[in-house]
Amino acid sequence: MFTNYQVNNFKILEEVGSGAYGLVFHVIDTITFSDFAMKVIIKSRIDCTEDRRDLLTIELLKCFNKYGDDYLDNKIFLPAIDLHSIKSLTPEQLEHIPHYKEISLQLKVHAHKNVVTIHQVLESELATFIIMDYYPVDLFTAIVDQERFIMDGLLVKQVFLQLCSAIAYCHKLNVYHCDIKPENLLLDNDDNLVICDFGLATTSKYLVPNVSVGSSYYMAPERILSINNTNKFLTMNSDIWSLGIILINLVCIRNPWLKAHQTGDSTFSYFMRDQSILMKILPISDELFEVINSILQINPKNRVSIIEIMKKVSMVKNFTREGPLTDVPLMDENVFFNCFAAPVDEVSPCFAQQRLDDSDATTLFASSSSSNIHLSEFITTKQKTITNAYTASSSTSLDTTPFVSDVENCNKQYFPIQEKLSFL
Numbered sequence: 001m002f003t004n005y006q007v008n009n010f011k012i013l014e015e016v017g018s019g020a021y022g023l024v025f026h027v028i029d030t031i032t033f034s035d036f037a038m039k040v041i042i043k044s045r046i047d048c049t050e051d052r053r054d055l056l057t058i059e060l061l062k063c064f065n066k067y068g069d070d071y072l073d074n075k076i077f078l079p080a081i082d083l084h085s086i087k088s089l090t091p092e093q094l095e096h097i098p099h100y101k102e103i104s105l106q107l108k109v110h111a112h113k114n115v116v117t118i119h120q121v122l123e124s125e126l127a128t129f130i131i132m133d134y135y136p137v138d139l140f141t142a143i144v145d146q147e148r149f150i151m152d153g154l155l156v157k158q159v160f161l162q163l164c165s166a167i168a169y170c171h172k173l174n175v176y177h178c179d180i181k182p183e184n185l186l187l188d189n190d191d192n193l194v195i196c197d198f199g200l201a202t203t204s205k206y207l208v209p210n211v212s213v214g215s216s217y218y219m220a221p222e223r224i225l226s227i228n229n230t231n232k233f234l235t236m237n238s239d240i241w242s243l244g245i246i247l248i249n250l251v252c253i254r255n256p257w258l259k260a261h262q263t264g265d266s267t268f269s270y271f272m273r274d275q276s277i278l279m280k281i282l283p284i285s286d287e288l289f290e291v292i293n294s295i296l297q298i299n300p301k302n303r304v305s306i307i308e309i310m311k312k313v314s315m316v317k318n319f320t321r322e323g324p325l326t327d328v329p330l331m332d333e334n335v336f337f338n339c340f341a342a343p344v345d346e347v348s349p350c351f352a353q354q355r356l357d358d359s360d361a362t363t364l365f366a367s368s369s370s371s372n373i374h375l376s377e378f379i380t381t382k383q384k385t386i387t388n389a390y391t392a393s394s395s396t397s398l399d400t401t402p403f404v405s406d407v408e409n410c411n412k413q414y415f416p417i418q419e420k421l422s423f424l
């Protein structure tokens with residue numbers, strides 16, 4: 001529907017996902033020709049669960065209609081928000097703009113190689129646009145449709161350890177993801193895993209009552225307990241439970257139960273009485289059973305730590321009792337420590353925020369062999385486009401988030417979030 005629509009220098013190629021509040025698009029940067037993902041979070045509340053995608057689409061169309069102009073060919077130009085100002089929003093401020101909580105928490109941890117990097121946040125009155133790295137496939141598709149892991153135990157180890165490494169890093173910075181599931185884990189072309197969707201993430205050390213939101217397959221039993229339960233559970237431990245279910249997914253292409261609820265799921269109810277049921281319903285080896293059992297402890301306090309899980313998984317020799325996963329190479333100690341123990345990018349992930357400094361742009365174009373556009377040409381074209389955009393849109397009534405006025409503001413200047421949302 002939105003193919004060829006453009007937000008600043010990001011042209012939409014296709015829709016790649018939709019969720020409760022937003023749509024995700026594969027976009028191309030018309031300056032560098034690099035791929036990005038653009039998540040559009042619609043601000044208006046949509047209560048109905050049916051036709052949600054259609055309603056989100058209508059809201060996004062409104063956004064293009066409000067700010068765009070036929071003359072501009074479905075292009076809109078929006079101000080970018082300074083990412084540091086989002087990171088420093090207080091919990092009280094985030095109460096007023098809940099969708100910024102997701103962005104703020106992801107920004108806290110996106111320096112990790114296995115967390116999706118956010119490059120820009122563009123603000124409009126109707127929607128917020130998040131520009132992130134783009135990944136071609138999610139883990140669900142890779143496991144179920146492509147069966148990418150059934151022959152390759154080392155790949156299972158690599159992907160799972162990357163996930164553990166990212167989650168451990170988040171926990172170290174007091175960010176708890178709370179929605180670890182294959183649809184929220186993406187793979188690059190070299191099968192490196194990254195985590196996305198911090199929509200349910202929290203910094204709350206303890207689970208807040210009635211947190212039964214998310215996918216039931218991956219949810220720890222304490223998250224499904226009745227709201228009258230007054231025990232305090234560490235949020236961190238419920239992420240660890242989800243890791244155990246993902247490990248089962250990777251090796252067995254299935255889930256052990258629909259939900260970890262004693263009366264609501266007969267398999268889980270059986271598992272509570274006798275954990276070895278896992279050996280009967282899944283083709284896992286004794287060795288893997290031992291690892292999974294140390295993770296899927298009903299009492300969250302008894303669950304093994306993430307670093308212990310990582311050590312155990314790297315040493316597993318066979319994942320299954322039969323088939324190609326019976327003989328899995330041990331992970332080389334150097335690979336383990338280089339790839340998983342020091343996982344933080346040294347390069348600032350916010351390259352997009354600086355890239356239109358002249359020197360950076362020159363470097364970018366110089367290094368882009370596929371592009372034959374020169375910097376001077378680019379600046380002229382870009383200035384022309386954005387000047388046109390401004391002329392055409394200057395009569396539009398702009399409420400809380402005025403249009404940017406020129407190329408400087410559109411691509412170089414970053415506004416503090418407090419300036420764009422004056423109520424903060």
Ligand SMILES: Nc1ncnc2c1ncn2[C@@H]1O[C@H](COP(=O)(O)OP(=O)(O)OP(=O)(O)O)[C@@H](O)[C@H]1O
Binds near residue numbers: 132184186199
């Ligand atoms: N950076 C990305 N690159 C490629 N695809 C992505 C990216 N981010 C998200 N997606 C795709 O879009 C889907 C929806 O994204 P996301 O989970 O962030 O949205 P959401 O609105 O929070 O969804 P939900 O309500 O289901 O949690 C993902 O499952 C994934 O398939």
